[in-house]
Amino acid sequence: MVSHRHPNSLEEALETLKNEPCHIVGGGSDLWVKNRSWANTPPAFKKTLLYLAHLESLKGIRKTDDSLIIGAMTPYETILNHPETPALLKACLYELASPAIRHVATLAGNIANASPAADAVLVLIALDATLEIQNHAFKRTVKVKDLIEGPGKTSLESRDLITSIRIPRRTFTHQTYKKVGGRKADAISKVAFAGGAVIKDGTVKHLSLALGAVNATVVRDEGVEKPYINQPLSKLKSEKEAFKKALSSSINPIDDQRSNALYRKKVALNMINRFIESL
Amino acid sequence: MNNVTFTLNGKKTTLSIDPSKRFLDVLRNDLNLKGPKEGCGEGECGACAVLIDGDIVNTCILPAANVEGKNVTTIEGFAHTKKYAVIKEAFKETGGVQCGFCTPGMIIATESLLNKNPSPSDEAIRIGLSGNLCRCTGYELIIKAVKRAAKRGEGLW
Ligand SMILES: Cc1cc2nc3c(=O)[nH]c(=O)nc-3n(C[C@H](O)[C@H](O)[C@H](O)COP(=O)(O)OP(=O)(O)OC[C@H]3O[C@@H](n4cnc5c(N)ncnc54)[C@H](O)[C@@H]3O)c2cc1C
Ligand code: FES
Ligand code: FES
Numbered sequence: 063m064v065s066h067r068h069p070n071s072l073e074e075a076l077e078t079l080k081n082e083p084c085h086i087v088g089g090g091s092d093l094w095v096k097n098r099s100w101a102n103t104p105p106a107f108k109k110t111l112l113y114l115a116h117l118e119s120l121k122g123i124r125k126t127d128d129s130l131i132i133g134a135m136t137p138y139e140t141i142l143n144h145p146e147t148p149a150l151l152k153a154c155l156y157e158l159a160s161p162a163i164r165h166v167a168t169l170a171g172n173i174a175n176a177s178p179a180a181d182a183v184l185v186l187i188a189l190d191a192t193l194e195i196q197n198h199a200f201k202r203t204v205k206v207k208d209l210i211e212g213p214g215k216t217s218l219e220s221r222d223l224i225t226s227i228r229i230p231r232r233t234f235t236h237q238t239y240k241k242v243g244g245r246k247a248d249a250i251s252k253v254a255f256a257g258g259a260v261i262k263d264g265t266v267k268h269l270s271l272a273l274g275a276v277n278a279t280v281v282r283d284e285g286v287e288k289p290y291i292n293q294p295l296s297k298l299k300s301e302k303e304a305f306k307k308a309l310s311s312s313i314n315p316i317d318d319q320r321s322n323a324l325y326r327k328k329v330a331l332n333m334i335n336r337f338i339e340s341l
Numbered sequence: 342m343n344n345v346t347f348t349l350n351g352k353k354t355t356l357s358i359d360p361s362k363r364f365l366d367v368l369r370n371d372l373n374l375k376g377p378k379e380g381c382g383e384g385e386c387g388a389c390a391v392l393i394d395g396d397i398v399n400t401c402i403l404p405a406a407n408v409e410g411k412n413v414t415t416i417e418g419f420a421h422t423k424k425y426a427v428i429k430e431a432f433k434e435t436g437g438v439q440c441g442f443c444t445p446g447m448i449i450a451t452e453s454l455l456n457k458n459p460s461p462s463d464e465a466i467r468i469g470l471s472g473n474l475c476r477c478t479g480y481e482l483i484i485k486a487v488k489r490a491a492k493r494g495e496g497l498w
Contacts, residue, residue: 087404094401094403098383113406116407160387161396161471162387165393
C-alpha cells in the first residue's frame with residue numbers, strides 16, 4: 063500500500079521529496095485519469111502520494127515590475143479571472159478543458175505532465191515563461207521550453223518541485239491563440255497555435271510563434287524568428303514562405319486516434335500563414 | 342494522512358478512507374449519495390459534478406485527499422435550497438430533463454455559473470455548461486431552462 067502525505071508547508075513537502083520518491087499531486091486531473099482503476103477501487107499508484115493542492119504558499123498571483131508570478135498550484139479558473147493574466151494565456155485557458163476541471167487543474171501539472179498537446183505549455187513557451195524549481199537543497203530557474211524533453215519527459219529530478227511560473231510582462235500589438243479540437247470543451251488539441259508580436263511604426267519589435275501537438279514537444283524556433291526582429295514588417299511579409307519553410311521541418315506530427323499527420327501539418331502551416339498575414 | 346475531514350451538505354464529516362480514492366466512489370459507496378453519477382469516469386461528461394466551495398468540480402478524477410477542509414455540496418444537499426427550487430422548476434417547464442442521467446450535474450453546473458454570474462449571456466451559459474454532456478435534450482432546452490432560472494431567481498444569486 064502506498065503512503066499519503068498531506069504536508070503543512072512547502073518545507074515539509076521538500077523534506078518528504080528528499081526522503082522518498084513521490085508522485086506530486088496537484089489537481090490530479092492527469093494523474094487520476096492515467097491511473098484509473100475499477101469503480102470503487104483506489105487507483106494503482108506505486109509511489110507515495112504527496113498532495114499539494116491545499117498549500118496556500120503555492121497559490122496566488124503577484125505582479126513585479128517586469129513579470130507576473132503565478133503560484134504552481136493556482137487553479138486555472140483563478141488565473142483566468144485575474145485582471146493581470148496575459149490575454150494570450152486567458153484565450154488558451156478559456157478553451158482548456160471545462161469549468162469543472164479548471165477549478166482544480168494547474169499550470170504545474172500541465173507542464174510536468176509534458177504532453178505534446180498540453181495547451182498551457184504552448185502558450186507559456188510563446189510567452190517566454192520560466193519556472194522556479196525547488197528541492198531541499200536549492201532553487202533554480204528554468205525556461206519552460208528547456209524543461210520539457212519529450213512526451214511525458216522533463217528534466218525534473220525526483221526531489222524537485224515546481225513552485226511558481228514567471229511570465230514576462232509584455233504588451234503585444236498582435237496576438238492569436240487557436241486550438242483545433244473535436245469538441246469545444248474537454249478536447250485534446252489536434253493542433254494548437256499561439257503567436258504574439260509587437261509591431262511599432264512598421265518595425266517588428268518582438269515575435270514569437272509556438273505550435274502544439276505537431277511534434278514530440280512544442281515547436282518554437284527562436285532562430286527562425288530572430289532575423290526578423292528589429293526589421294521592417296515588410297521583410298517578414300515578403301519572406302513569409304521562407305519563414306514557413308524554415309519552421310516546416312520541425313512540424314512532424316503523427317497519426318493517432320484524434321487526427322492524422324497530413325491534416326495537422328497543413329493546418330499548422332495555415333495558422334502560421336494567417337498569423338503573419340494578420341500583422 | 343489517515344482521515345479526510347470536510348463539510349458535506351452542511352455537516353462536518355470525518356472518514357477513515359484511502360485518500361487516493363476517487364471522491365465519486367466516496368460519495369456513492371461510503372456515503373450512499375447516489376445523486377452524482379458515473380458517466381465517463383474521465384472528467385469529460387460532468388455527471389459526477391458537485392460543488393466545492395461553491396464551484397463545480399468533477400469528482401470522478403478528484404482524489405478524496407483534495408477535499409480536506411473543503412465545503413462540499415452534492416445535489417442531495419443543494420436540493421434543500423430556494424435556488425434549487427427555482428432551477429428545478431425551470432428545467433421541468435422547459436423540458437430540460439428527459440432521461441435525467443445528466444440532470445444532477447447540469448443543475449450543479451447551473452448553480453456554479455449563477456454563483457459567479459447571476460445574469461449570464463447565452464455564450465456564458467454555453468461555457469458554464471460546456472463540460473456537461475446530455476444524450477437526450479439537444480442542449481437548447483437546458484440553455485432555455487438556465488435562462489429562465491436566472492430571470493425568475495433574480496436577487497437570489
Ligand atoms: C476532461 C479533461 C479535459 C482536459 N482538457 C485539457 C485541455 O484542453 N488541454 C490540456 O492541455 N490539458 C487538458 N487536460 C489535462 C489536464 O487537466 C491538464 O494537463 C492539467 O493542467 C493538469 O494539472 P493537474 O494539477 O490536475 O495535474 P496532476 O494530475 O495533479 O499532475 C500532473 C503531473 O504533474 C506533476 N506535478 C503536479 N504538480 C507538480 C509540481 N508542483 N511540481 C512538479 N510536478 C508536479 C504530477 O506529479 C503529475 O506527473 C484535460 C484533462 C481532463 C480530465
Ligand atoms: S463521470 Fe465524471 S466527468 Fe464523466
Ligand atoms: S436528459 Fe438524458 S442525458 Fe440529459
